[in-house]
Structure formats: structure tokens, C-alpha cells
Amino acid sequence: MNAHARSYPRFLLKAVGVSTDGSWVFYTWMTVLTAIMLVGVNAWAHQLAGGMGMTGMSDHVSWGLYIANFAFAVGLAAGGVMMVIPAYLYDDHDMHDVVIVGEILAIAAIIMALGFVTVDIGRPDRLWHMAPLLGRFNWPVSMLTWDVVVLSGYLLLNLHICGYLLYKRFLGERPDKRWYVPFVLLSIVWAVSIHTVTAFLFSGLGGRPFWNTALLAPRFLVSAFVSGPAFIIIALQIIKRLGGVKIPDGPMWTLIKILRVTVFINLFLVLSEIFTEFYTGGSHTASATYLYFGLHGHDALVPWIWTAVVFNVVAAGLLLAGNKERLWFIDLACVLTFIGVWIEKGMGLVVPGFIPSTLHELVEYMPNELEWRIVAGIWALGMMIFTLGIKVAIAVFTNRMQDTAAALPPVPAAEPVALAEEA
Amino acid sequence: MNETSRRTLLKGAGATLGAAAFAKALAPITEWTDDLSMDGFLQKHYKELDRSEMEAVLRRLEAQTLDEYGAQVFIDDVRPTEGVQFGYALNLSACIGCRRCAEACHNENNHDRATNNSYIRVLAIDKGTVDLAFSTTTYDGAVPQRDKYYMPVQCHQCDNAPCIKVCPVEATWKEADGIVVVDYDWCIGCRYCEAACPYHARRFNWSKPEVPADEINPDQAYLSNRMRPQGVMEKCTFCLHRTRKGKLPACLEACPTGSRVFGNLLDPDSEIRQVLEHKRVFVLKEDVGTQPRFFYFFDE
Numbered sequence: 001m002n003a004h005a006r007s008y009p010r011f012l013l014k015a016v017g018v019s020t021d022g023s024w025v026f027y028t029w030m031t032v033l034t035a036i037m038l039v040g041v042n043a044w045a046h047q048l049a050g051g052m053g054m055t056g057m058s059d060h061v062s063w064g065l066y067i068a069n070f071a072f073a074v075g076l077a078a079g080g081v082m083m084v085i086p087a088y089l090y091d092d093h094d095m096h097d098v099v100i101v102g103e104i105l106a107i108a109a110i111i112m113a114l115g116f117v118t119v120d121i122g123r124p125d126r127l128w129h130m131a132p133l134l135g136r137f138n139w140p141v142s143m144l145t146w147d148v149v150v151l152s153g154y155l156l157l158n159l160h161i162c163g164y165l166l167y168k169r170f171l172g173e174r175p176d177k178r179w180y181v182p183f184v185l186l187s188i189v190w191a192v193s194i195h196t197v198t199a200f201l202f203s204g205l206g207g208r209p210f211w212n213t214a215l216l217a218p219r220f221l222v223s224a225f226v227s228g229p230a231f232i233i234i235a236l237q238i239i240k241r242l243g244g245v246k247i248p249d250g251p252m253w254t255l256i257k258i259l260r261v262t263v264f265i266n267l268f269l270v271l272s273e274i275f276t277e278f279y280t281g282g283s284h285t286a287s288a289t290y291l292y293f294g295l296h297g298h299d300a301l302v303p304w305i306w307t308a309v310v311f312n313v314v315a316a317g318l319l320l321a322g323n324k325e326r327l328w329f330i331d332l333a334c335v336l337t338f339i340g341v342w343i344e345k346g347m348g349l350v351v352p353g354f355i356p357s358t359l360h361e362l363v364e365y366m367p368n369e370l371e372w373r374i375v376a377g378i379w380a381l382g383m384m385i386f387t388l389g390i391k392v393a394i395a396v397f398t399n400r401m402q403d404t405a406a407a408l409p410p411v412p413a414a415e416p417v418a419l420a421e422e423a
Numbered sequence: 424m425n426e427t428s429r430r431t432l433l434k435g436a437g438a439t440l441g442a443a444a445f446a447k448a449l450a451p452i453t454e455w456t457d458d459l460s461m462d463g464f465l466q467k468h469y470k471e472l473d474r475s476e477m478e479a480v481l482r483r484l485e486a487q488t489l490d491e492y493g494a495q496v497f498i499d500d501v502r503p504t505e506g507v508q509f510g511y512a513l514n515l516s517a518c519i520g521c522r523r524c525a526e527a528c529h530n531e532n533n534h535d536r537a538t539n540n541s542y543i544r545v546l547a548i549d550k551g552t553v554d555l556a557f558s559t560t561t562y563d564g565a566v567p568q569r570d571k572y573y574m575p576v577q578c579h580q581c582d583n584a585p586c587i588k589v590c591p592v593e594a595t596w597k598e599a600d601g602i603v604v605v606d607y608d609w610c611i612g613c614r615y616c617e618a619a620c621p622y623h624a625r626r627f628n629w630s631k632p633e634v635p636a637d638e639i640n641p642d643q644a645y646l647s648n649r650m651r652p653q654g655v656m657e658k659c660t661f662c663l664h665r666t667r668k669g670k671l672p673a674c675l676e677a678c679p680t681g682s683r684v685f686g687n688l689l690d691p692d693s694e695i696r697q698v699l700e701h702k703r704v705f706v707l708k709e710d711v712g713t714q715p716r717f718f719y720f721f722d723e
Binding site for chain 1: 434
């Protein structure tokens, strides 16, 4: 125990060291991300001072780009589980070596999701009102409280799993299965829960027929299993090229196989939704009509949704046509479907739920520059967390970041006490 | 060695520069934090404030209104009366769509002047349908039009209110007399209730409401028409600062056609009971199961 009190701070300190060292590509990337975050922070400060009225939202469309990105980010976090399942449930050893990429993505995406909620609420100074015991937490009635519970739980689970595995490796010790396998198995169920609850947040509202469909949770999950693998497939290739590590191709192809299935299930679910809406018709179809074709001359979302449809359909074709020789087909498919799902879940789902309003008023919404800045800032934060997490993981797994006191012959500055106890 | 110390130095400089840049980027926030007080920050939920704490809160809010708006107001914490259950009914045969109720609400409840906010929206609906898809709120010109009938919509004070269910912090609840209220000092502004309400009855304070000092209604209550803070939800409270003291809602008094009927549902002799028992009464969107306290009726 005493040894950990000394070696854990060393682990953190070295992690900071590793995260601030790198090539010029790394420094450029970090500088760009920092600059975007600064722009976002500044925009948020202005929004707090001037009020939410500085955004494009209104009493008619009272959630916009922030909640759209929130829903997507939760999906991205859940999508990482598509690496965890093959690695732990199907004992795919190659996947096991890189599964931490999915877990780090989960951490980064959950932090983004929490960021998107924070910038969406009018009074972030009152967030403590949600704190159990201190405030009044309307659990279990409010789905939003469920979301707070499952999201923070998922964040803690993944922080524990990543932190434990990296720390043990840093010490040069074998991780004890009892300390992480149960948590990994729990995280699989938990990943499903975060996106289910986020879907229930919308589908539980009887006054909004566009969201009030049992298909919403399955759709959310399936599209999460599109966006998550799509992101990781690209990330693995970048890590291989820039990270100076050998990664076997197996895990990437496993993810491509998964994506080839989920992308089609996603299209099928969208088709089912479209059929039910339009074949039934009537006033409850007003939002879907507005989204896909425009209503009474209002058609701001039409280009968005058709972009999503085209991107997802083209991506499905490219995924089938791609192979080892034509990997760029698959890469392009990943980019297209990532954007496609992002539109589908945000501008294509959150926003049209409000148009027309519950009293059938047609007020449109377009995110303004301030909202885009804040959203970009949070994405930059997420990408920074992901990059740094990956960087530390690579350093640990390639033995470049090791506890010198434990693994190497003691250099003059090393602490003999720690060495003795850990050995 | 030299390379390492040069790197450390550069990292230190980078970190300092980064921290300074973040501080600078966050600077506009002070404009907002200047408006916040420690007492306000630590204030407890309405239901947890005892008498003396509530007194202190009311006096602080009065001082704040004087300071920020230049108006001397009186904020009361008026509670429900035992044996009173409020109900409201509206005669669609009589309503002419003049929107005076909406205007009266605007003035009574100290709504933001620039946005012309009100808790009431009046729909002009095509005769021959009850489908709101064939309605508009943006009609103008002379009323009533021959081919329209008019339906004012405000909070229905539902007995099974979706807005109360979804609130993550219990900032909104149903009072003993049936009125659904918001603690403006507890609401976090997530707007989940606004998404949940099937009647679009809730409003958000997208910016700090602005009302000239001489137009501010000084008779206020904590749970109703006091000046609302920026970034929180608000809604119709059946004018509880009036109705709990035996007066009628402002929208009713303003109605030139006598379309509005308000009263105690528990009083068998009340006009509201007469309407519910003898007229063709319906509630809006009965199918969503909200059980409103607001009724519509036809008398022809």
C-alpha cells in the first residue's frame, strides 16, 4: 500500500511527461486543438453572460446542436464496446492487445457528452442541485437522472479499467484478473445501458410523436455500433502510422466485419421508421414530412437528412466493395457513415422532434456561429483526451514508460524502499 | 542534458501561456458571475426553507429587484388554502381571438417586454376540425373571422403532468390546490420540461427579462410573477398571487366576452362546477393522458 502511495504519483507524473513530449506533428495537433478549445471556452463565457438567447434556439426549438451532439457522443462512447466484446467474450487475443483504444474512446466521448449537457443548461452554477443528499435528485422518475447515473458510472468504470491496466503494466506486474475482468464484463452491459437510457430520454415523451417510438432505443444502439467502429477503424490506422507501434491487422478487420453488418441494420431501422411514418400519415407524420420533404414551405433540414441518407447508403456500398487492396474504400465509408450517423441522430432526430411544435407552430432552427464554436471546443477537448490517452497507452505498452524503480536496475535517484516492496 | 532542460523550460512556458490564454478566454464570464450572490447560490429548495429563511429570501429578492430594475416590489409567499382545488374552463363558442388575455398575462406577470412573452398562445383553428395541424397563432387583422374558431392555450395544470416527471431536480411540482409551480431559484435550466409538455405551456428565460420600472407589477409572489432570473423555466400559475387571495386570474378579468370561467372545483355552487356538469366539455389531447385542470366547452 505504502509502495503505491509513492509509485502512483510517479505513474501520473510520467504520464504527464509522456503526454507533453512528441514530434512536431504531435505539437501541431495539440496546438490546433488548444486553439479550438480556447475559442469554445470564450464562446461559452459569452453565452453564460448574455444568456442562452445568444444561440439559435427558442421556446419552439428548445434543444439544438448541443443536445444533438450529446446524443451522438453517448453513442460514440457506447460504440467502443464493439472492441471489448470480441476481446473479452470471444477471446480474440489480437483484439485484446488494442482493446484499450475503445476504452479510451469511451472516456473521451463521455467527457464530451457531459460537456455538451453542461453548455446546454441555463444555470450550470446550480448543477449541485442534482447531487445526491445535497440537492434533490428526482430518481428514479426522471430519465435525466438515470442518464446522469449511467453516464458517470460508465466513465468511472472505464477510468478504472484503463487506469488499472496501464498502472500495472507500468509497474511491470501482471494485472490481477479479479481487479478488472468483472469490471470489463459490467462495462459491456453498461455500454448498452447508457445509450438505451439516452434514447428513453426522448422516446418517453408522449407529446412528441416523432420521438415517441419504441424503435428509438434499438436505432440509437445500432447507430452507435456504426459510429464507434467507424471511428476506431480510422484511429487504428493513424496510430499505426504515427504512433510507431506494430498493430496486427486482425482487430481492424473484425471491426470492419461488424460495421458491414451494423451499417445495414441501421439503414433497415431507418427504413422501418420511414415506412411507418409515411404509410400511416396524418398529423403525427408532420415532423417526418418536415424533415424529409419540408412542410408549408419550410425545409431547412431537408438537405441535412438527405446528406445523411446518401452518405449512409454510399458507405454501405463501399464497405461491401472494399478489401485489403482497396482499403481506402473502407476508410471513405467510415468517414461518410460517421458524418451520416451524426446528422441522423442530431439535426435529423433531436431537432425535428420540435418542428412543428406541440401546438403545430412551424418555427425552424439553425445553429448559429456561437453554438458551432462551443461544439467545436468540446470536440477538440474530446480529441485531446483521446490523443493523450492513446499516447500514454502506447508508451506503457511499448515499455517506454516504465517504473524505473521497479523494472530497471536502480539508477542513483531511485528509491530502494519502493523497489523492495514491489519486487 | 541541455536538450532536456531546454524542453522543460519550453513546456513550462507553454503551460503558462496556455493558462493565461484560458483565463483570458473565460474573462467574459465575470459579467455573469457579478450578478450572482453567495446567498442565492446556497439557497435551499422552496420546500426546505422554514418561515424565517423564507422571509430572508423574500427581502433579499425585493432588494435585488430594487437594485436591478429600480422598482419597489412586494414579494409574498402565498400558500394554498385547504379545501380549494382550482379549475379553469374556456368557452370556445364565445372566444373571439382578440388576445387580450395574452396581453393581460404579459403585464400581470412581468414578462420580458422585448420578446412580448405571455403564458397564453391563441390558436385560430379552421372550423370543422379539432386537429391543431389546421391552426395558426400568427393570424392578424379583424377578429373573429367567419371560418375560424379560437382556442387560447396556457398551462393545463395537469394532474398527471409530464413536466413534473421529467425534472431532474424536483424544481417543479404540483401544489395542494392543483397549481403546477416552478422554484425559479432551484431550476437548472435543462429545458427537459419544455420538451415534455404537450401543450407548449412552458417558457425559458433565454435572457434576463427587461421591464421598465414603472411598468413592473409590484404585487408579486415567490412562485409566480416575481422577476425571473436568466436561464430558468417559467409557466402560468393561474395567477396564484391573485387567486389564492380570492381574486380572479388576470386573463379572465381581461376577457371582453366572458369566455373564461375560473373557480374552486370542490365548491358545488361554483360556476366552474356548473360548466363541467352542464356543458359539452372536453380537454385538449386527452389521448396523452395528462388529466388537465383546464377545460374547453361549447355552449351552442
